[in-house]
Amino acid sequence: SAVISQKPSRDICQRGTSLTIQCQVDSQVTMMFWYRQQPGQSLTLIATANQGSEATYESGFVIDKFPISRPNLTFSTLTVSNMSPEDSSIYLCSVAPGQGYGYTFGSGTRLTVV
């Protein structure tokens, strides 16, 4: 299965600033997914990122707040923009394997906005 390197693992940021989270995969993958996990909650999909096209955002998430880049088949970034304390969460990237296989997740970025 794929191996994902996600960084930073954690950060404490000031209100109003932006943070960019990176995910590097050790193999080429078509789709990458970005999830948010708020404290004590399950995972909520933010967007799906395909190489060479605009990311597809889920209801409640917008590109201006969570811009995503997918410059090639092994790399993606998620930026959390103009942060507020409500953005404090764990952010996770994930890749989809072929049909019938489990998904692989990065280790997550724990973001605290103060």
Next chain:
Amino acid sequence: SQKIEQNSEALNIQEGKTATLTCNYTNYSPAYLQWYRQDPGRGPVFLLLIRENEKEKRKERLKVTFDTTLKQSLFHITASQPADSATYLCALRSGSARQLTFGSGTQLTVLP
């Protein structure tokens, strides 16, 4: 609207017993149902996948059942150990979509 529910937020069992976790879904036609383990501060780790046309899947001490009529999956850990203590998440994927939709998770504690 689509909904995925896992039986309880927390489940405590004695070491050596079988843990049974439940995942129920509504307004969904999943092609695959998956179970993941998540430890504190870590991303989910894939455990087992079962397809809509499969009734049961096993892997070592783990067993998953899938009843599309009841819209339910059961996840069993036999001969449980304290190291099995973690949060377990079920996740569904429909045939057309590639993304997973997750349940709320069940925190399992195996007591020595």
